Amino acid sequence: MAELRHNPLSGQWVIVHVEDSWGPEKYEREDHSILAKATCQFCPGREFFTPPEIEAVRRSPPGSRPNSPGWQVRIIPNKFPALRIEGDLDLRHDGMYTLSNGIGAHEVFIETPAHERNLADLNDDEMFHVIDKYQSRLNDLTKDRRFKYILIFKNYGESAGTTVEHPHSQIIALPMVPQYVAQELEGTQAYYDRYQRCVCCDMIAQEYRAGTRVITDNAQFLAFCPFASGYPFECCIIPREHTCRFDTMNDGEKYALGNILRETLAKIKGCLWDPSYNLYIHVAPVNDGPQEHFHWHIEIVPKLMRTVGLERGTGFFSVPTDPDHAARYLREAAVIARR
């Protein structure tokens, strides 16, 4: 029989198929052939096709000119932004409805100059620079007091919503806290009010005690498959020590994060035949006073199946793979260290 499991962070109930749990071989595979390199606007030498860069890591040669080749990581405004930086928010009413102007920021991290590479293939140094730039853009966008939430996310592969092959992730600054994050904040607060403890810290302790859902860890971070995963082979990467701060991570922590993120992605790639995935970093809201109870984390959701009507209509998810089973596959997947 399936189990109904409650996610103590988000409040969601999930149907988990603990019997007849599906292994990786049961899911559809997706082809990620490189098709668009010849016309890729994110490749070196085509910098003039994109909006001017906001920041870059320039390494070969160091100090090469902006908007020219020589970068390792390059950040540009999204050419087709969902929201725009210019203007007033102008929160207003139309009868019973509330609306505002579509103010926000939307930028793209080009993670590597190499079109054919993959975040999972970067070496530790390259990963460090990606994480470092995530932090740098987060901190810069936080200065704009109109923004209440900043989301860093990545869509990899066509079925996860990518329209550009070249390895990239995105950052979006929003004037409202998105609903899923608001739910996690509520879940965190409710747990704290009840037990005077952080729900994520308790989760980490229990995951270490059980051990069955642990994928990998290092001194600073744990990667595991959540007990009430909403998607098969869902992974969570979380700082082992309580912190709501992504913005103050030091170089050692950023290096450790890059390391476990790369390892987890490489395991997903190896185990599930390079699936499409979505990755998002859930940090606390910004410009809204301290959110000390919140424990930031990364959610990685391989796109192995379609979202169906039940989930779309209710938020009630049905997951064919037991998270214990998923974690065992991922734990045992061998990956090459890339130093």
Next chain:
Amino acid sequence: MAELRHNPLSGQWVIVHVEDSWGPEKYEREDHSILAKATCQFCPGREFFTPPEIEAVRRSPPGSRPNSPGWQVRIIPNKFPALRIEGDLDLRHDGMYTLSNGIGAHEVFIETPAHERNLADLNDDEMFHVIDKYQSRLNDLTKDRRFKYILIFKNYGESAGTTVEHPHSQIIALPMVPQYVAQELEGTQAYYDRYQRCVCCDMIAQEYRAGTRVITDNAQFLAFCPFASGYPFECCIIPREHTCRFDTMNDGEKYALGNILRETLAKIKGCLWDPSYNLYIHVAPVNDGPQEHFHWHIEIVPKLMRTVGLERGTGFFSVPTDPDHAARYLREAAVIARR
């Protein structure tokens, strides 16, 4: 510039692209060729391939034997249920986690004996019988006190999650209230606490005053595109008079509902080249005391684009089509009446 719009029922914020709003021609089209008729287990004459029927409307000849041809609508248990009816719920803890057995019911409505037809192609009488059976199964499953929520939904087309071509919808009985419905209940209650009025009744009044998002109506029901639609060409069908009761609709109301549902689906089919869609009926929770403030409704969400990382990770949706624009297309789409 885009607008950020707040959905007063669900609490979600949505990015609506009111400038450069996409018309139907901008979305991908999907092929719904009939491929599996020869082996379809839902077709008449193959009743023995499915679990025994729970109910049926038998019309030609009337009174034909169960599990034999002659039915107009046939309800069977789902052969691969997400949840099972037998057993105890056994709500329990595993350390900090909460879980229960996967108790529930999961049934399938075969909407017509004709494999090639479509809910949008049924005549008024056939639609009436589908709606009537929705109500009948809802009422029967409500008697099981273990269930707290009963969802009727339909996935049409491969990209909406259908695996069976033959026209069908589903009903699932759950021992917990799903999160999206819980949010709508909260939104309804919050609005009532503030204004002593029903949020949906106010919405209906405003939609009639504005007129721009109205698709069609009849004496009992209104079909419109919500102000803060989370998906392009999203449609809502709602009773014009306040009611939380689907279970007590009389024959005239069921006939009127079938009529507007068929008309709306036919407009979607005509306007958007027969897209895949998800349909769900949001009723109030069951077995949990009266929920008089809730106003039941049907949500229809054409599947015109992939869900992308931003939405999956935050619940913050970005919609390329202005709902006013969508409603105009749907309003003007001519459909044939089928009496």
